[in-house]
Amino acid sequence: MHWTINGQRYEAEPDIRTTLLDLAREHLGLTGSKKGCDHGQCGSCTMLVNGRRINSCLSLAVMHQDDEITTIEGLGQPDNLHPMQAAFVSHDGYQCGYCTPGQICSAVGMLDEVKKGFPSWVSDDLSSPSLNDQEIGERMSGNLCRCAAYPNIVDAIAEVAGLSEDQRQTSQKVSG
Amino acid sequence: MKPFSYAKADSPEAAIREVNTEHTRFIAGGTNLLDLMKLQVETPDKLVDISRLPLDEIEEREDGGLTIGALVPNSDLAADRRIIERYETLSRALLAGASGQLRNKASTGGNLLQRTRCYYFYDTASPCNKREPGTGCSAFGGLNRILAVIGTSEHCIATHPSDMAVAMRALDATIITLKRDGDKRRISIHDFYCLPGDTPHIENVLEPGELITHIELPAPVEGARQFYRKVRDRASYAFALVSIAGVVKVEDGRISHAALAFGGLAHMPWRNPDVEAALVGKAPTRDAFEAAADALLDGARGFGDNDFKIPLARRTLLATLRDVTGE
Numbered sequence: 001m002h003w004t005i006n007g008q009r010y011e012a013e014p015d016i017r018t019t020l021l022d023l024a025r026e027h028l029g030l031t032g033s034k035k036g037c038d039h040g041q042c043g044s045c046t047m048l049v050n051g052r053r054i055n056s057c058l059s060l061a062v063m064h065q066d067d068e069i070t071t072i073e074g075l076g077q078p079d080n081l082h083p084m085q086a087a088f089v090s091h092d093g094y095q096c097g098y099c100t101p102g103q104i105c106s107a108v109g110m111l112d113e114v115k116k117g118f119p120s121w122v123s124d125d126l127s128s129p130s131l132n133d134q135e136i137g138e139r140m141s142g143n144l145c146r147c148a149a150y151p152n153i154v155d156a157i158a159e160v161a162g163l164s165e166d167q168r169q170t171s172q173k174v175s176g
Numbered sequence: 177m178k179p180f181s182y183a184k185a186d187s188p189e190a191a192i193r194e195v196n197t198e199h200t201r202f203i204a205g206g207t208n209l210l211d212l213m214k215l216q217v218e219t220p221d222k223l224v225d226i227s228r229l230p231l232d233e234i235e236e237r238e239d240g241g242l243t244i245g246a247l248v249p250n251s252d253l254a255a256d257r258r259i260i261e262r263y264e265t266l267s268r269a270l271l272a273g274a275s276g277q278l279r280n281k282a283s284t285g286g287n288l289l290q291r292t293r294c295y296y297f298y299d300t301a302s303p304c305n306k307r308e309p310g311t312g313c314s315a316f317g318g319l320n321r322i323l324a325v326i327g328t329s330e331h332c333i334a335t336h337p338s339d340m341a342v343a344m345r346a347l348d349a350t351i352i353t354l355k356r357d358g359d360k361r362r363i364s365i366h367d368f369y370c371l372p373g374d375t376p377h378i379e380n381v382l383e384p385g386e387l388i389t390h391i392e393l394p395a396p397v398e399g400a401r402q403f404y405r406k407v408r409d410r411a412s413y414a415f416a417l418v419s420i421a422g423v424v425k426v427e428d429g430r431i432s433h434a435a436l437a438f439g440g441l442a443h444m445p446w447r448n449p450d451v452e453a454a455l456v457g458k459a460p461t462r463d464a465f466e467a468a469a470d471a472l473l474d475g476a477r478g479f480g481d482n483d484f485k486i487p488l489a490r491r492t493l494l495a496t497l498r499d500v501t502g503e
Contacts, residue, residue: 017177019210039211040278052251052280058207059281062182063225110276118255121271121412126260141412142275 002065005030006074016062021045023061024071032072032101036144043143044102046109047071053109055142072101075108084108087156095147103143107157110139114161131161132170177213184225188354188389194224195356195385202226202387204247204283207274208290216300217291217307227283231389234258240395243352246285246388250340251276253284262396265421268404269343275413285388288341288351288368289380292334292443293415295319305331306376321481322415325489326473327442332376333479336369336444343404343421345437345445350392356385362392369444376443397433400425405496406439407488416440418489424455424500431455431464431501438472441489448472460501465494 002011005024012027021038024030024047033056036044040055047056048070076082081089084104094100114131122138123129136154145153158168185191191202201220203209204227212218231245234256242258253259254270274282296302296314303312315323315333323333349365369380382388396402400423408414419439425432434455438446450471458464469490476486 016180016182038214040207040275043275043277046277053277054281055207055277058210058278060182060203060206060210060223063184063203063206063227066228106277109280113251113276116255118251119260119267119271121268123271126264126267126271127257138412139276142277 001062003028003061003069004067005069006071014061016060018061019057020047020049020059020061020064020069021056024056030071030073033105034098034101036099036102041144042099042102043106044099046102046106046143048105048109051109051112053106070105072105075104082108084156084160087159088153091152091156091159092149093153093156094145094149099143099145099147103140103145103153106140106143107153107160110136111157111161113139130170131158131163131167133158133168134171136161178216178219178221180220181222182225183222185229188226188229188231188387189358191224191226191229192354192356192358192385192387194222197222200224200385204286205249205281206286207278207282208286212291212298215298217298226387231285237392237395241393244284244391244393246283246390248284250274250279250282250284250287253340254279263343263347263393263402265346265402265404265423266340266343266393268402269339269406269419269421272404272406272416272419273339284340284391287338288344288388288391289382290336290338290341291379293337294323294334297334306334306372309375309377316479319481320479322417322440323479323482324442325476325478325482325485326438326446327371327444328477328479329372329374329376331374332372332443333482334372334376334443335440336379336442337415338445339404339406339416339419339439341365341369342416342419342437342439342445344391344393345447346421346423346435347393347396348435350394351388352390352392353382354387354389355383360389361386365445366447372443379443397423397425397435399427400433401500403496403500405492407492418485418492420492420496421445422496422500424497426460426501430457430459432457434468436468436493438489441476441485450474455497460497462494462498465497468497469493 034044036042040058045057119126200222231247302314406419423435454467
């Protein structure tokens, strides 16, 4: 089997049951993506597949051989951080750091969804959603942080999204 | 996870041809199936990968409705301009479910086939008639806060977990399938799901190896309001305790159209014509809303932890109807 991860081609012959997460961590030495719950509940395994964020723990590696996969290692390196990585550092968007690779991959995928006009549950107008702190919280709800660094995570994402303080505090009526 | 063999299909016809073992399962997004396979609740001996079939388009129908490919991801369906403009209840229901990551992967067809989140169904150390027919139901006298109060049986009180399917039921969706013999079949969503009865392991009318290819939505009701209201234990990323999808129209001070479907209450997305009959032709008053709630909850039964769902369903219905029929 073969994969394209972070622009590099890999070959391996793992068991057919291997998830994309276990492939990366156990077979290819890409240990940035983390295994938290292994059931799609915590988001620490989040990767970008063809630019879209997914739970790699709920994905079979064999099904993603023709995809462009990006892990935290592919977003940036210690001497050349992705803007989202730099923002997490400057806002202290973590404590223990275990959920951080998933948070960052998820945040990058999420901002791309906003750019494409994807609405969220808290969007008042589904046809033209705009980002604010409430939207960031809703859109990032698939990433848990046991250290509860949430306020700083939201700060980091809001900075990368270029939101002003006023924009961040715009509150919308939660539909229901 | 139990071992399985794997085949990748490049057409719906090829996919059904690959169904040739005792426990073949199709896999698309896999977000529910793989979760259950890890716990050995699902133990297929073969997976047929349908994730790359050309069933990912949303197409216009001549009647003003839409045909949705079974592989359209939940995120894309929720964000589609035509869905937002004509079927807001569906878009909102999709956005109420799961997380951004899961919605990116989960397919429209797969969402219809989600299994219950009953704790005992997931716990292979506990008896469960749905997982292992004839072993008993641990939810009776157990932790049943999230479980059903309508349409239950002595064998199973599980709920269907989907938000999307609730909206699909309010919208009178039709499910299009390809059967193993190559015939196409059209199944109204109203005939698709089964009550638990004494066969809770049978959740819908699909035959073995039958593949969902499309879901059709009829033209929307002109001038009606559409909504999805969801009550849950946390503000995001949680299954419904009670949810209501609806299409309601008020003309000249009277309700002229009402289609209401309910999540979190039953083994299937629930719809009861008596609820709608209690509203249509009536002025949108508290009395009419109470009559609709009486019809919904006639015969409802709690099992201890979930008793609260009966008054919660009533209040949620009253509040929702008040909101959508008011100015």
